[in-house]
Amino acid sequence: MSIGYVGSGKSITAADIPALYEGAKFYSPAVGDASKASLVSWLMDLLERNGPVVLVRPDALPPQVHCVSLCVIGSGAALADLPPSGDEFVLAVRELEHVMHRRFGAVYPLAAATISALVPLAAASQLDVPLLDADGMGRTFALIHHTSMSLAGLSPAPLVVRGPTGETVTIEVRASARADTLLRSNVDTLGGWAALASYPCTAGDLRRAALPSTVSRLINVGRLLLEPVGADVLVTRLAAVTGCQRIGRGRIVELEHLSRPSDVTIPAHPSSVVIDEIGGQGRLFRLELRSEIVAVFADGALAAAAPDLVCLVDILRGELATLDSLEPGDVVDVLVMPADAIWYSAEGLAMVGPTSHGIPLDHPRRR
Amino acid sequence: MVANRADVPVHVGMSLGPDRSQAVVVRHRTVLGSVSVPGSDPSELLSGIRPADRAQARSVTIDISRLLLAAVLQASGGLSPVAMIRVRPRAATDLALGRHPAEVIERLVTRRFTIPGGHDLFGRELGPLDRQALQAVCREIERDGTRCIAVVAAGSQAQPRHEREVADRLQAVLPDARISVAYDFGGLGLAPREATVALNSALSDIAEDILDACESAVRRWTPGMPLHVGRGDGGWVTASRMRTLPVLGLGAADALELLGAAALTGVDDCRVLLDRPSGRVVGDVRHLLVAVRPYALHGLGTELVVPTAALTGADGVQNASDPMAWRSGDVPLVEADRDPDELICIGAAVSRPTAWLDEIAFIESTDELEGIRRDAQARATAIVTANGANPGTADIVEMSTVAMPYSPSGTVRVRVRVAGALDIRSRPGS
Structure with a gap:
């Protein structure tokens, strides 16, 4: 396997998924591989069925394109034990579109790390929209308002969580810091994790508010981690x-x-x-x-x-x-x-x- | 005081393979005799052991993992087809999530069902068990005649009520069914839990045949001789325990080979280099117990929640005198340069009864954590005693509690490994 650096990618294929998974783990080395087999298999199957997902920087899209962030909120252990049924992330986006009366033209990871870096790719494939090569953390932080978008004055709300139980919760909140507090008890009731669609904004907003190239770098780092070499x-x-x-x-x-x-x-x-x-x-x-x-x-x-x-x-x-x-x-x-x-x-x-x-x-x- | 040589117990270690099988007689890490025969007949193997060694033997520990693995990996390995039942709030809406990601498991599973129900990791019910759906599943399985059934319910590690109800109902409808439930193995992750329980179910018939032959052979060889069966973590369980949980036997050859190599060197803590067709691998031995992990079994094509030897590629480790190897591991490096089958047998002969717990708990104070740890230790000790350890001989050899990232504050993962004593085994008739 080559370990050459691949600049900002233009698309993500099924063959990139193992490296993407490992790179995403490096940028949030908190949760182990209990859900790896299910998620990697699901993503590879999706991309083989639907074709590669287009990966674009926010500045490559028209500024008025509506975008939405996706992530897994809650416990990685809970997700490993109760993996997605498959429609949670798409339905969270569709519900937010319904609430806001608009169509999203791209999705992006709230945090381009851990499993939260993988699920926007699944949703992009299912929704047939591009995935943005950008995110709001560049790693993971524990609370959803700990983002570069918050620092830039963007609100996470309105937001939608959809759980593995098939239930949906919509939250409208003015103070960003309250959003996380309101979410947590709902997430516990939904089974310990949920698909979160939040930070609805435009590509123009993300040009100034998101951290660029944080998805493509995962694949490069992941390729290193897949090489069977000693620790040194x-x-x-x-x-x-x-x-x-x-x-x-x-x-x-x-x-x-x-x-x-x-x-x-x-x-x-x-x-x-x-x-x-x-x-x-x-x-x-x-x-x-x-x-x-x-x-x-x-x-x-x-x-x-x-x-x-x-x-x-x-x-x-x-x-x-x-x-x-x-x-x-x-x-x-x-x-x-x-x-x-x-x-x-x-x-x-x-x-x-x-x-x-x-x-x-x-x-x-x-x- | 120097122990009389005759007082040091003698143990027999055996490894059955599809093409060749071997046995060794070991007294305190010294090989007294070795026998090798073509095929996998335990009687033939035992008949080759010298009468003098036989007279001194205190126990026989058999590795059957190579036979089990061969059965799993061969497309026509004679394993029983399995009906897999998931208990969770909703069925998968995507085909890829509805099946198991590993081909080796999908080959075994001929029917799949989802029954609404299940719990979260803390045992809170996510939805009532759908009894109408359960009845329909019972009727369907009864109609198609599948006898091996695997059940895995979301959250059953914390609350097995739904899983048990499904298993009980199936057993009532199908009295001769072999039903495996995920609760018996603990661990995290639907895919590894499902693989574990599916393999356990599929292996039950072949494991019974192998163990019948072993028990019969040992009984004829020396009536009353204790028979133990090697586990994937390098320990052993009784044959009766292995009959109900045969998946525990997978991976035993790797673990016992590490253990055998370490035992011969006389060091209890070391790293061991093993030769494999695909390259050299390395594993750790601590306190003469193999370092193990869940999800670590190589060569199977899927991950299991039961612990097996943590082997990894040995790139960068040149030889036993490599100073880097010493620096990185802080323990001596041992090259396993004897016949692998013999090392497996030596490992089996010096192995101990073991048990393992891996579960999620909730704490609000350090006192509560201590209570959780004590409770886990007590249950692990009870399990190792059920696995064949003499009561009162169990030691807690590993214990870790880690905070679960991104889970509610107070969520901890508790892992306990317990081992019984090696040498406190009764002589036949005593």
Whole structure:
């Protein structure tokens, strides 16, 4: 398999799906592969039946084209156990079209990472519309108003969630931050996850508000991850393509729960992973988790923090170690990668930086 | 005090293959004797063991995974056709989501049904079980005569009520049916849960034939000799347990080969390099137990929720003296350079009874977490005792609880692995 870089793609074919899946996991290495087989098989089948999906940047569409974001809201574990019936994402879009009396001409991922990067592709195939090579996070954040669109003043509402139970909830809300709160209890009742259609806007809006090329890059990174190489080669290649850096390598020695005060408005309770560095300076790393890794302390000093993307590579297996399957004894590399520059602005850091996770320290990149 | 050599127990490990089978006699990691025969007749194999070794043997542990795998992978492997029943709120609207993604499973499943019902991961009902639909499914299966039935209900790991009701109703209508339910295996993900339960159902007839032959052979060889059957996680269960859960046997050869290689070196913690036709692979052994994962079984073409050896490509690991290998794993590297079948048998002879739990729980405090952990440990200990461990010998060898990302605050995944003692096995008649 070639690992050459493919610039911004013009379409996504069935053959791209395995790489897209792996790349999407890299940008949100939280949830394991329990739903992989179902989703990859479904997407490949759709694209083989319906043909490739056109991938375009927002500025390649007429500015008045109406666009809508899609994602999976809720628990990846719930989705793995209760996979989509197949019509949830399309029907969420159709319901939002009905509410707004308009037709959407393109879809885009709310977060181009994890399974939320895959489902807009499925919907684009089913609706026969282009998929935008852009998203609102460039990774995943836990709340739906933590987006570049919110920073640009766009509202997530009106929005529609459609659950695997076949039920639909429409929410109209003025304050963006209220949308997530209103959604969560509905999502729990719908089975733990739901298809979310939100941020209805135009391609013109997204030219200034969305993060560009965040879908096509997943396929490039995914191709690296599919190469059967050892962990050292993999990390070197990832660094060349994504700008990530290895902070250290060590053995997981402790998993702790409720290790910080809990704020129930954010999914997943605070937990911590303690890693004993092998070689190097023999440091003790403490990783603070909240759905993603939100901070890394090295011997007590803050070494990295959200919005940095922090991921772990399992040394034995030469692949990403997802947060839902860590075990004491695993040997991992700790990788850190900068997020999009927008997240290091004062407004971005206030929204998703360390203080938003109850860690009242300056971000290491702002010192 | 030095133990008398005669006090150190002797165990027999066997591996049955479609073309060739082998047995070894092991005393504390030392091979006393080895027998190899063409074919897969356990009687012929046991008859080749020296009378002196036979007199000292305390148990026989048999790997049947190569026979099971061959049956699964051969299109005409003689496996029973399976009727698959999903219990979930709605049937799939897309063809690809209505079937299993793996060809190997689709080949086995001749009928598919969806019965509305199911629960979420916390056991909350998503909709009532549709009993009219259940009756219709019972009638349909009764009409077409399928005897092997697999049932997987959404959320049955947390609340198996719907799954059990479906299984009970089917059993009442079809008393001779072999019904496998996903609740027996735990784990996450519809596709791996469905693959696990479908294979369990399909393997039940062939596993029974193999185990009948093994039990009969061991009984004739030495009446009263305990018989154990290797698991995919490198442990063992009793033959009666394997009859009802034969899918647990898949992958045992890989795990036992790792274990056998580690046992011969005398180190309890190491990485082991194995040769495979497709290239070298590497796996970990910790505390003389194989490092395992769910979804890890290679060569089957589908993922299972039951744990098997975590093997990965050995690219970059040059040889046992490679300093990179030492640095990355922080443990010695062992090259498995003996006959793989012999290593499997050695692994079987030194293996221990094991059990595994993988489930979702909800906590609101660290005290509650401790309660959840204690409860999981107690249940895993009960399971390993049911699997054949002597009561009071079980150790918690691995335990992890991780917060489930993007799930409601307080959701944890609990995984427990328990192993019984190796050497506290009764001698026949004692």
